[in-house]
Amino acid sequence: MVLPRISFRSFIFFFMAAAAIIAAGVAFYWQQVSGILEQDVKTHVAAASEEAAADFNRLIQTDRQVLESISITVEDTYPWADPAKLTEFLRRQTRHNYFKLLGVVTEDGKVFLSEPRRFSPTFIADVTARTLEAGHYLSVLQADPSDGEDVLVQSVSLRRHGRPVGALFALQPPERYRPLLALSAMGNKGYSLVVERSGVPVLGYHKPDFGNMFDLLEGVSFDGKMTLPDLRSAVLNGAHFMVGYRDGGERRFLHFIPLEINDWYMISALPTLYVEHQAQHLTWLSLILFVSIFIIFCALIFYILHMRAYSNRQLFDTAFVDQLTGADNFNRMCEQFEEKLAGLNRRAALIIFDINKFKVINDLHGYERGNQVLQRVARVLRENIAPEECFCRSTADNFVLLLKYTDRKSFRARLSALTTQLRRDCTVEDSCLMIDVAFGVYEVAEDIPFYIMLDRAHLALENAKKMSFDKCQFYDESDRKRIVNEKRIENTMEQALDHGDFAVYLQPKCDFATGEMRGAEALVRWNRLEEGLVKPDDFIPIFEKNGFILRLDMFILEEVARLLAAWNIKGLEQVPVAVNFSRLHLNDSRYIPQMLRLVDKYGVAHNLIEVELTESVIFNNLERAQNVMRGLHRQGFSVAMDDFGSGYSSLNVLKSLQFDSIKLDKEFLSGFEDNPHAHKVIEGAVAMIKSLDVQVVAEGVETREQADFLRHTGCDLAQGYYFSRPLPAAEFERLLKKNTPQTQPPDGTKRVD
Numbered sequence: 205m206v207l208p209r210i211s212f213r214s215f216i217f218f219f220m221a222a223a224a225i226i227a228a229g230v231a232f233y234w235q236q237v238s239g240i241l242e243q244d245v246k247t248h249v250a251a252a253s254e255e256a257a258a259d260f261n262r263l264i265q266t267d268r269q270v271l272e273s274i275s276i277t278v279e280d281t282y283p284w285a286d287p288a289k290l291t292e293f294l295r296r297q298t299r300h301n302y303f304k305l306l307g308v309v310t311e312d313g314k315v316f317l318s319e320p321r322r323f324s325p326t327f328i329a330d331v332t333a334r335t336l337e338a339g340h341y342l343s344v345l346q347a348d349p350s351d352g353e354d355v356l357v358q359s360v361s362l363r364r365h366g367r368p369v370g371a372l373f374a375l376q377p378p379e380r381y382r383p384l385l386a387l388s389a390m391g392n393k394g395y396s397l398v399v400e401r402s403g404v405p406v407l408g409y410h411k412p413d414f415g416n417m418f419d420l421l422e423g424v425s426f427d428g429k430m431t432l433p434d435l436r437s438a439v440l441n442g443a444h445f446m447v448g449y450r451d452g453g454e455r456r457f458l459h460f461i462p463l464e465i466n467d468w469y470m471i472s473a474l475p476t477l478y479v480e481h482q483a484q485h486l487t488w489l490s491l492i493l494f495v496s497i498f499i500i501f502c503a504l505i506f507y508i509l510h511m512r513a514y515s516n517r518q519l520f521d522t523a524f525v526d527q528l529t530g531a532d533n534f535n536r537m538c539e540q541f542e543e544k545l546a547g548l549n550r551r552a553a554l555i556i557f558d559i560n561k562f563k564v565i566n567d568l569h570g571y572e573r574g575n576q577v578l579q580r581v582a583r584v585l586r587e588n589i590a591p592e593e594c595f596c597r598s599t600a601d602n603f604v605l606l607l608k609y610t611d612r613k614s615f616r617a618r619l620s621a622l623t624t625q626l627r628r629d630c631t632v633e634d635s636c637l638m639i640d641v642a643f644g645v646y647e648v649a650e651d652i653p654f655y656i657m658l659d660r661a662h663l664a665l666e667n668a669k670k671m672s673f674d675k676c677q678f679y680d681e682s683d684r685k686r687i688v689n690e691k692r693i694e695n696t697m698e699q700a701l702d703h704g705d706f707a708v709y710l711q712p713k714c715d716f717a718t719g720e721m722r723g724a725e726a727l728v729r730w731n732r733l734e735e736g737l738v739k740p741d742d743f744i745p746i747f748e749k750n751g752f753i754l755r756l757d758m759f760i761l762e763e764v765a766r767l768l769a770a771w772n773i774k775g776l777e778q779v780p781v782a783v784n785f786s787r788l789h790l791n792d793s794r795y796i797p798q799m800l801r802l803v804d805k806y807g808v809a810h811n812l813i814e815v816e817l818t819e820s821v822i823f824n825n826l827e828r829a830q831n832v833m834r835g836l837h838r839q840g841f842s843v844a845m846d847d848f849g850s851g852y853s854s855l856n857v858l859k860s861l862q863f864d865s866i867k868l869d870k871e872f873l874s875g876f877e878d879n880p881h882a883h884k885v886i887e888g889a890v891a892m893i894k895s896l897d898v899q900v901v902a903e904g905v906e907t908r909e910q911a912d913f914l915r916h917t918g919c920d921l922a923q924g925y926y927f928s929r930p931l932p933a934a935e936f937e938r939l940l941k942k943n944t945p946q947t948q949p950p951d952g953t954k955r956v957d
């Protein structure tokens with residue numbers, strides 16, 4: 205199966221389309237990934253910040269419980285009569301419990317500290333008041349009054365019998381709580397902050413460098429329809445929520461979680477930059493993956509296309525290239541013929557070119573050399589062929605060429621030059637064997653199919669091969685007509701024989717001296733419906749080629765035998781009848797037996813049948829002719845040599861064979877009147893034949909002069925229109941009935957009417 209070809213343009217289009225789809229895919233993927241990541245981050249931020257808030261609450265709670273448990277011991281030593289003991293206890297507790305400092309303030313304003321410090325009375329009063337107000341207290345970040353370091357102050361009240369007697373307070377370094385605000389799960393990109401509802405920062409992962417959180421959010425745009433006042437009131441109402449906002453180019457999320465202490469809030473913040481980085485990272489990875497797959501895919505397609513082109517080329521080569529010579533093969537010629545012909549504006553000639561007796565080269569020099577010759581021929585043709593022309597090797601030593609054609613003269617000159625080059629360049633080395641080529645040319649004149657043109661060139665080639673030199677023949681329309689006619693004849697001959705369309709005509713042979721009919725020659729006629737009576741010259745040569753003559757001759761013989769038998773029955777004179785037999789019978793061993801069978805079937809005396817064999821047949825097969833003649837004589841048939849003098853008459857033939865009669869060819873008489881030599885030749889020939897004691901029959905006697913002359917030379921019998929044309933059997937029988945002698949021609953010769 206041949207796959208459809210993909211052009212380079214559609215490949216590029218496909219490539220661009222694939223690239224565009226990939227780009228769109230990446231963009232879509234980017235968007236999706238960003239969305240998913242953002243959602244993911246929100247969930248993470250929420251979870252992480254919830255956890256941080258819970259931890260923060262728990263730690264504060266734990267520290268307060270620690271303070272409360274210390275306070276129980278402190279309460280037990282009320283009214284703290286031994287300050288040194290209390291101070292020592294406080295110092296010990298400080299060391300064990302991550303406090304920077306522990307202090308006890310009594311209701312009457314005395315202060316006991318875990319280590320000596322000086323606090324302002326305001327600080328002490330403030331802590332005491334706040335603690336006693338709520339029972340416990342946690343301050344915002346503030347400076348340690350003694351050394352200025354950041355601290356948180358946490359305190360619980362001291363009671364005695366249900367009555368507040370003072371406060372236990374601790375200074376705590378903020379580092380204890382800061383790790384909870386790191387939001388470490390977010391790759392340290394986010395942080396949390398503890399603020400009061402008013403927005404004032406309490407504690408941050410870093411030390412807050414602003415006075416109010418809400419001031420920082422001034423002018424930013426929040427997601428959805430949220431405004432800064434909305435946010436403020438949400439915080440004041442203790443709402444638990446998350447919001448995204450954009451500040452300049454940067455986008456963040458804020459998670460607001462109310463804490464359990466002091467109406468504080470924990471706010472966790474994460475810049476979406478983190479998300480974008482993650483998305484970018486992922487997208488790049490995917491892009492690289494996509495592109496790699498795409499490249500592999502393209503490489504694969506390219507490979508497939510390449511392989512396909514390669515296998516197409518292989519297929520093309522096997523289908524269209526002659527493996528021996530590398531030239532186009534016949535299929536290729538058929539395929540491109542019309543296109544090439546159009547390219548030459550139909551001013552072209554189709555040539556079949558053949559190496560004569562190529563088989564001899566193979567036989568004498570081996571196939572290897574034979575192949576070499578063919579390869580060289582192909583090379584020479586390739587050199588001599590213009591790009592718009594073409595040629596192929598069609599069969600073993602046959603090449604078909606389609607060449608530009610202008611006029612016959614220059615075309616002949618071109619082929620002649622080609623022949624010279626072929627002879628020079630393609631001759632087998634180390635041998636005197638020159639290749640001999642023949643060209644059959646069809647000038648493209650009609651709009652007919654390629655195979656018909658090819659037939660015509662073939663016909664021309666057949667004629668060219670018959671020539672002895674300059675073997676180049678142009679197709680002639682009459683050749684075609686001849687062939688068509690031959691075909692028609694061949695197609696109808698069998699039927700014609702069965703239907704009795706062949707008829708016997710009889711032409712009398714007359715005695716010169718008396719004019720009496722002495723015999724006849726049987727001549728075949730073909731009664732064709734559309735053409736009427738057809739003369740044998742039109743079909744005998746064809747029947748000789750295809751062998752049908754063997755049957756036809758026997759048919760004529762049988763007809764003759766039947767006539768002779770009928771004449772006998774009718775009481776008519778049985779004159780000997782000559783039947784023409786083709787040369788093909790000489791090589792047929794059944795010839796004489798068949799004759800006998802037919803003649804005997806009608807009980808006809810053998811001496812009434814005369815066999816006419818043409819001179820050329822006898823000359824070519826002297827020995828066979830001798831054998832056959834002997835056989836015929838043995839059976840009592842007489843034998844005549846037909847057409848004596850028409851071809852290579854050899855006196856040797858006359859010497860070697862014993863003929864009963866010899867028929868002088870009618871050509872002897874042509875130009876007889878104006879040619880004095882002709883008289884002498886005929887006289888000599890007749891005298892010579894008569895001297896061999898063989899009967900002489902003159903054929904083609906048409907005029908009285910000819911008849912007079914021939915009678916005078918001593919010819920025995922005359923056959924010719926002057927005496928009678930060949931007649932249908934019925935007419936001939938009428939002549940027989942009139943009985944001899946027939947009407948006397950003038951001057952002593954007798955004519956048959």
Ligand code: C2E
Binds near residue numbers: 760870903906
């Ligand atoms: P052929 O055997 O030489 O026959 C004589 C031919 O000369 C006949 O032509 C005849 O009609 C013709 N002819 C007779 N008198 C004259 C004349 O005065 N002037 C001219 N110009 N021609 C004359 P036809 O019948 O056309 O036969 C042609 C040839 O066909 C015969 O030549 C013979 O060779 C062959 N032929 C005819 N019948 C048969 C047959 O049954 N078998 C075979 N094998 N060949 C036959």
Ligand code: CA
Binds near residue numbers: 725784846
């Ligand atoms: Ca004859």
Ligand code: CA
Binds near residue numbers: 846867869903
């Ligand atoms: Ca003859």
